[in-house]
Amino acid sequence: MAFFTSEYECKLDTKGRLVLPAKIKANLPEVSTHELVIRKGFEPNLILYPMLEYKKIHAKIAALSEFNAEQRKLKRNFFRSIAQVELDNAGRILLPKPMLAHAGLEKEAILIGMGNYIEMWNPQLFEEHQIDDSEEYSALAQKYLDE
Secondary structure, rough: OOEEOEEEEEEEOOOOOEEHHHHHHHHOOOOHHOEEEEEEOOOEEEEEEEEOOOOOOOOHOOOOOOOOHHHHHHHHHHOOHHHHHHHOOOEEOOHHHHHHHOOOOOOEEEEEOOEOOOOOOOEHHHHHHOOOHHHHHHHHHHHHHOO
């Protein structure tokens, strides 16, 4: 199982390639070290999954009914927002242009380990989605983590 934490600052080259930090590469499951899936996030970001983690979500989405309009809509929007990418020998992934545009990524990116997946953010947009108030952070932690 993948386990990603921490925050990493990364650079993108002119072709839209991003070098994955060594700590992230080290946590990729061996069976999917070269196969990754990128999804457009619900916020202006990208979500990066190791193939094993993506397959869990894929199974849920694929199981939705093609005869239910709401489920069909979710399925359509989900599958059109993903791309399979491969880690090259230099440890880089090529981010498709529509993905770069969605997340506003140009020269720099912030990668955030989110447990079983990684978020990719434009550094300026990332700051807009942070909790600045420690009381709000504490209240959310209590609401969702306190038993």
